[in-house]
Amino acid sequence: MTRRRGDLLELSHSIHAEPELAFDEHRSRAKTQALVAERGFEISEVAGLDTAFRAVFGSGELVIGVCAEYDALPGIGHACGHNIIAASAVGTALALAEVADSLGLTVVLLGTPAEELGGGKALMLDAGAFDDIAAAVMLHPGPIDIAAARSLALSEATITYTGRESHAAVAPHLGVNAADAVTVTQVAIGLLRQQLAPGQMVHGIVTDGGQASNVIPAHAELRYTMRATNSESLRELETRMAGCFAAGAVGTGCEHVVTETAPAYAELTPDPWLSETVRAEMVRLGRTPVPPELEASFPLGSTDMGNVTQLMPGIHPVVGIDAGGASIHQPQFTAAAVNASADTAVIEGATMLARTVVALAESDVERGRVLELWQRRAS
Incomplete structure (x- = not known):
């Protein structure tokens, strides 16, 4: 991850500098694809969605989806920090590509448009973009660290x-x-x-x-x-x-x-084992996630990642950045989304997601559980 730090931070800052609204994220989509294309990921379109994509690496039995969001908000740009989400997702995918063969993984980076308005992931589910995926991961920036984040x-x-x-x-x-x-x-x-x-x-x-x-x-x-x-x-x-x-x-x-006006968003249902694993990674990195008994007190608003977690094991942890007391969807958070703490969130977020997936792949019990759930869904 350290080796690609400069590239990932450049990606985060570049997406932030050119905010694009739902279903119009053409530049952001291209930027998010660039680094994984260089690494040899095979990129394909998603039917009916011009600014969505799938980038696939490896051929292992365990197929893991890593979700990248990159749409902005009208008038206030990346006040939800989706530039951080996209860059950390790319970092996670690149890190997992290094161990995909040895761990029997297939890594799928999913470019998921229109989270703020339009339900891109719900539309991608309907289009079959998640059909082969056994588990999905992503992260979201916020004022505090939350391992098993909930949403409405x-x-x-x-x-x-x-x-x-x-x-x-x-x-x-x-x-x-x-x-x-x-x-x-x-x-x-x-x-x-x-x-x-x-x-x-x-x-x-x-x-x-x-x-x-x-x-x-x-x-x-x-x-x-x-x-x-x-x-x-x-x-x-x-x-x-x-x-x-x-x-x-x-x-x-x-x-x-x-x-x-858009597909309904279901509530986030984070996978307990994946959540506890990412919590341990937060602590290992020196972060202090909200205690489990308090997590339900910090809902995230709403996200179409909830639709994904209703169908498969998944996580959507929140990685804290220093926004000076501001919360998401405020102009102050837009400015904070490219500060030093945001850059740290890109790298540490990618690290914790990648290590969580590695732990899943290396656990015979959890790997078997996730694959069995996928097989039931596919049958």
Whole structure:
């Protein structure tokens, strides 16, 4: 890992310097592929996803996926540190390539676009990009170290209300006000919040509230995100939110359409053995991960890596960087994602993931468990 330190940090800083949004990460995709292509990884496309890829090295029975994210956030760039994720994933893949033959490994670096909005991994699962993979690993930067990181299940919807225009002063009685439907809906949601189950939350924005104050708006639009501790609770929340969305239409006489904007994200379910192994690697590197009994108190928001961990053993640990008290999705975290602690996270993160995979490959019991789970899934 030390030998490739300069290349990996250059990759992290280069992706950070040219942030690209979901499904438009063409430069970031090319940058993430470059080092593994030089090492001899065989790169292939993923059907239907221009900025996804698979890069494969080795021919061992145990196939390990290493997930690289590289999309940024609108307006604030890499405030989630996906440049660190991509560089550490490349470092992990390169390290494992050195021992793939001796350990009976096949290493698959997966370029996974659109984690922030679009569910790239969920789409890649549907496209078969994970079909041959027995276990998947990745990491995420954050303010603290968490070995068995958890996340919330998530779904997003766009709600469109259609009414009828009219002059707001001359003939308001002839209009059907779509903006009023938005108001009724938001009031209903505000009242619902008091009765939300623990772990459930909703947040949204108005993306269209009319174009002129003297015209009764015939079109208005909301975008809402719903989260819950697990997918079952999320489905219950979606049902209750659907009633709020309908209330806006019923109360104003508008028509409304609810459109899912991306695949739903399932909750992270980290593999216990892999989590404890990566925890030991954190400690070995001098880090202080959150105690296991407190990990559930630090949810990560939501990630499409949750969909992956529902189907196969996987981990998504958080590697702490010094962000001066800032959290992810803040501009201060964008700046921190290329500081000295972020560079350390790239190298140490790749080291801990690679050593965790090596430990899995060398354990007859755990290797057998993971392969048996894959065989069940494949049959």
